[in-house]
Amino acid sequence: MRAFEATQIFFDAAAEHLKIDPAMREALLMPNREIQVQVSIEMDNGQLANFVGFRVQHDSARGPMKGGLRFHPKVDLDEVRSLACLMTWKTAVVNLPYGGAKGGIGVDPTRLSEREIERLTRAFVDQIHDVVGPDSDIPAPDMGTDHLVMSWFRNQWEKYHGFNPAVITGKPVEEYGARGREEATGRGVGTLTVKLVRRLGMKPEATNIAIQGFGNVGTHAAKFLSEAQFPIVAVSDVTGTYYNPEGLEVRELLRHTMKHPKGFIEGFEPCEVLPRDALLNLEDVSVLIPAALGGVITEENVDDIRAKVIIEAANGPILPQADIVLQERGVIVLPDILANAGGVTVSYFEWVQNRQHYRWSLDRVRQELDHTMNEAFETIWETAKKHNVSLRTAAYMIGIARVHRATELAGMI
């Protein structure tokens, strides 16, 4: 199943509960604008290389559109469209004054040098600079991009439009970035995992966790949760699954990946090395946190999942048929549009600081993030109880209802 079709199925389930008529459903679901561009650069060896870049602007009823940039070989229009749509409901779930967008380039950044990635980023900005801006569409990091990519993006955009760091978030802290943005998605995931586990009557020390993906989101979630006394028994990256039933030494693990030339976990000890996807089926795992790609839990592998709770740190990790099976088995799923909303929340704080030429302390960022995440969680928990629906349907209901209301109030339709 393609990514956008999966998002549409989740959307429809909630729209049905909200009794939104078919024409309005179509209007809410259809992206405002989709941009596909050719991005050609000179590689370090002097050869020309061509890539395809995308920016999908899904909805702006609640404010400027917001969403990350992904550099990954699997990036295509369908994936970006689905991710942009998720951003619309996500920003509404945490009640930010934003709409949703997403972008990316089909490229494997691990095969490019830093200078080649910089040239690629700048060439992409040359193609899309006139459709993004602090009041229209504000990019940010996602898979395969980081604070350096944000910095090059800003610098190139400012060559056309002049100084305005609020054009992009997730920048280096010393260049108008927000303290706490780098950790924000993982911290939000951690905060809500603690809350949900407690709500379900489970004890952190007796709740084993497995995390798929050990990049920005996976590492910060692991750090937060191990500090909250959860045993992190398994983590994975593209090189494999690293498992220790006694709990991995997360601090050592972070030190190890920082020293590895490509940031990989391979070579870490003490632990058992298993095939990459074995992480999904471990017997002694209570909480599974997918924090890598979408579409990893499918109809084919869902019966092998043993966890009681799944926290969707990644965007779209569970396909709709698998979601139904998990619901029937009583597995609690905290949906992406709530679970990973910490990143865009602190991006909003960065944008606000940039616009005010003011800097918040890390304590203030963390306090406001915790407050936003807790409030959204309670709203969705209550909605799920009231309507007897899953947390995913409840989150979609909240997000869609807010965007629907803004659309009606603006008289856009």
Ligand SMILES: NC(=O)C1=CN([C@@H]2O[C@H](COP(=O)(O)OP(=O)(O)OC[C@H]3O[C@@H](n4cnc5c(N)ncnc54)[C@H](OP(=O)(O)O)[C@@H]3O)[C@@H](O)[C@H]2O)C=CC1
């Ligand atoms: N960054 C952010 O602020 C936000 C990110 N997200 C979502 O979180 C997810 C992760 O993003 P982020 O952490 O930024 O990305 P990163 O690029 O920083 O890290 C991705 C990680 O996933 C690993 N990975 C890739 N494919 C697989 C696989 N098949 N099995 C196991 N591990 C795999 C990578 O391994 P390796 O390093 O070996 O390549 C890497 O460890 C994405 O779905 C993203 O959309 C959501 C909200 C905000």
Ligand SMILES: O=C(O)CCC(=O)C(=O)O
């Ligand atoms: O920080 C942001 O603006 C967006 C992050 C993102 O792309 C996401 O939440 O999926």
